[in-house]
Amino acid sequence: MERESFEDEEVAALLNEHYVSIKVDREERPDIDNLYMSVCQALTGSGGWPLTVLLTPDKKPFFAGTYFPKRQMYGRMGLMEVLGQLQKKWSDNPEQIIEVSDKIMQEIDNHVTKPQQGMLDEDLFDKAFEDYLQTFDPEYGGFGSAPKFPTPHNLLFLMAYSEMYDRREALQMVEKTLEGMYRGGMHDHVGFGFARYSTDEKWLVPHFEKMLYDNALLVMAYLEGYQLTGKRLWAEVAENVLTYIQRDMTSPGGAFYSAEDADSEGVEGKFYLFSQGDVEEALDLKDLDTYCHIYDITPEGNFEGSNIPNLIQAVPQDYAKEHNIKLLELTTQLEKSRQKLFDYREKRVHPFKDDKVLTSWNGLMIAAFAKAAKVIQNPSYTQAATKAADFIWFRMRQEDGRLLARYREGDTAFTAYLDDYAFLMWGLIELYEATGDTEYVKRVISLKDIMIEDFWDEADGGFYFSSRHGEKLLSRSKELYDGAIPSGNSVAALQLSKLAAITQDPELTSLVDRQLQVFTGTAVQYPMGYAMYLLSAMQPFQGGREIVLSGNRDDTHMQDMVAAVQQAYLPGASVVYNWEGEAGEKLRELLPHIADMKPVSGKAAAYICEHFSCKEPVTTLEALREALVDVT
Structure with missing residues (x-):
């Protein structure tokens, strides 16, 4: 829509004459995004981005949708038609539109922003497992059909469920998914890290954008897979992701950047794709055949005439047996080829890097580095986590101790959201467990006190997404759905459970119990959508x-x-x-x-x-x- 409409002079003229245009960065203002996404879902039955919402002058929504072409096409209304028709309705009868907007907000307040309570019991975990089993792809791993998202919190729940209830099938689903994601093209086999999602069921063709939060959560999933199975490959995958983060996504001050674009030079994936000629130019002749065979590099390509390196069809261990090569010798050869291809790729125009620092996403990556420091016993990971945690603590807090949500080029902004507190608590608890430094326990307790004061709903229970000190929007929602990122309520419940055990605080335990009960009725309706909540809800049954x-x-x-x-x-x-x-x-x-x-x-x-x-x-x-x- 940016190219088709917002940069188009005809559209701009219509907007500027009759509307006040506001473009929201949903990563900086997730509170606005959450509110109006709820509106879109209530009005249309679905949501997504780009999100297009029309509001009255007092910010009440009366129309919402996602993508609109400039003109009507393929049965989809065009933005010019929508803007023209609604402007005329507003001019002719604004009272009618105001009445519609009031009804929409009443519906949002009554149904969308209020969770459904219920009694928590262990049947919920079994129901979730059965749902995962029904949607699991036994051939390539993952759940559902294309596009496939990694959603690592699904795997974190299934591993915990497998151990707690001795359900081997749950762990098998996890292992198949970890393997599928690693072998596919969604995993960058040349420079490491994972793309945002796969457009196909094989995990071959990614949407090439790389997000900090995906990589943080995937590191934790692969580390826990390693802990459960002892399969060294999973630890190596996690280490490779952290290599990418330290190399490409870490600021001079130690904080972590947010994302890398899919596009370079205006073409999606151009930075990551190789022709066979590219590979021939980058590699020595003696290594060429081996690399091309194992990583699926062909003259015709596996994606639009180019190649995405992947291991879907070939496994180095099998290749070594077939060609009577020692596995160590083969892996050494492949690593040398990877490095040469990486050096070759580095000379290209890089995708744009989103270098803003978000407290919430940094909390997740701090947790990932700290967990890796424990599991792999690597002190350099502790140093990375410590540096990022100190950056947030000393540069992204106000004088009263409250967090700010975003930092970029010396500028901090936006009252922090629930996710910022919950995710940073996660990182700091993992960092305490990695270092034994009491300072991190103190920081967690400080964040807990502010989080309860600013976000807790004393009347009905649960945490609001936005702080009582933040901008007053039309409604304060309570988020539970664990989408690409787990919800702040789910993560808060898990971390507060751990803190309650550390402090032996029965009042905090009671608060967590109440929080879990507040959302049980919601989670029961679609357990697969609440994986992190399920993981949190298991804690009371395990006894703190x-x-x-x-x-x-x-x-x-x-x-x-x-x-x-x-x-x-x-x-x-x-x-x-x-x-x-x-x-x-x-x-x-x-x-x-x-x-x-x-x-x-x-x-x-x-x-x-x-x-x-x-x-x-x-x-x-x-x-x-x-x-x-x-x-x-």
Whole structure:
């Protein structure tokens, strides 16, 4: 629409004569987007972008839709016709349009912005699993038909469900999906990272845009897949994504940029596509045949005459067996070819980089780096997460401690939304578990206090999407649907559950229970749309699990126990480090209940607690590992 209408002088003349045109960046103002998307869905039965809404002068909507061509075509109304007809109706009878807009807002207030309560029970998880099973693609992985979105929170729920209820089929769906996404062209096999979604069922042809949030959530899904299966490839995929983020998407100050465009030089995917001639120019002759065979590079191409490197048809392990080559030798050769192709591609015009820093998306990537630091035991990931967290904390907060949503080129703007608080809490809790630094627990508690004060609905429960200090819109909604990004309410419930276990705060536990009940009736209607909510809702049935490790921070045995806990798959469990001496004094002041959880006979000890009670401490690595199996 930008090219067809908004840059067209005829359309512009009509708009400028009769309308006030406002273009909203939905990433900077998701509160506006959420409100008017609800309107579009209520009026048309569906939504999407570009979102086109016409409002009265007091900002009440009376017409909404998504894409409109300039002129009517293929049975779709044109923007010129819509604007002309509605302008005439407004001139002839504005009262009628105002009456329509009032009814629309009443409908939104009564039905769309208010969740449905219900009683939470475990049948909801089984119903969700059955729905996933019905829509699962057994050939390529993923759910539903094209286009396919990664939605990693679906996988996070299914892995937790598989472990909690011993349902191997759930994990098999996850593994097939992880494999399909990795092997397909949606995964950038040359420069790493994942595109936004696949336009086909094979994961071959992506919409080439790369989003920070997708890559953060995918890192966490692949890491948890590695924790559950021990399959090293999944850890390598996560590491490669983080390589891409550190190389291309990290600001000099350590914060993470938002996205890279699909287009370069006005052509979608041009940066990522290769002709066979390109590959021949980039690679040595001795490596050419092997790379082209494995990565599906042909003269005719696999996409509009060009090639998207992928592993859908070939697997390096099988190729090594067929050609009697040692796998290590083959992977070394392929890595050298990848690097040469990457260097060749770097000389091209790059896609535009959206270099704004969003607090919410940075929270997700902080969580991803911190989780990788734990699972892979790589301190460089801790440093990346720490640097980004400090950037947000010291540059994107107001004097009263409240967050701001966006930073770009020294300018911060917009009162933060629920997602900013919930996602940053997620990142900081993961960072505490990676570092044992009490400062991050303090930050989480500070954010929790502000989030409850500014977003919690005391009357009906649940968190509003926008702060009471933000711009007053026509309606304050409560978001639960876990779309491409999980909802702030779902993530807040999960992180507050973990914080309640850390602090042993029964009032916070009650608040989380109430929050979950508020949305149960909504989730029951379509469980697959609420994967992160389901993951959060599993926590009460697991008993608020907490693991307290007590010992000398410099003791190698204590360090081995810490590593064992950090590497274990413990969805929703909280970890507390009760360091001996001054290193742990600040945390004991903050969490007095851990003061009695001391080392046993001078040995580092692990206390595993559920339902506000703890088992006998264990002091050996073997006993700890056995106990961790029981925790999951």
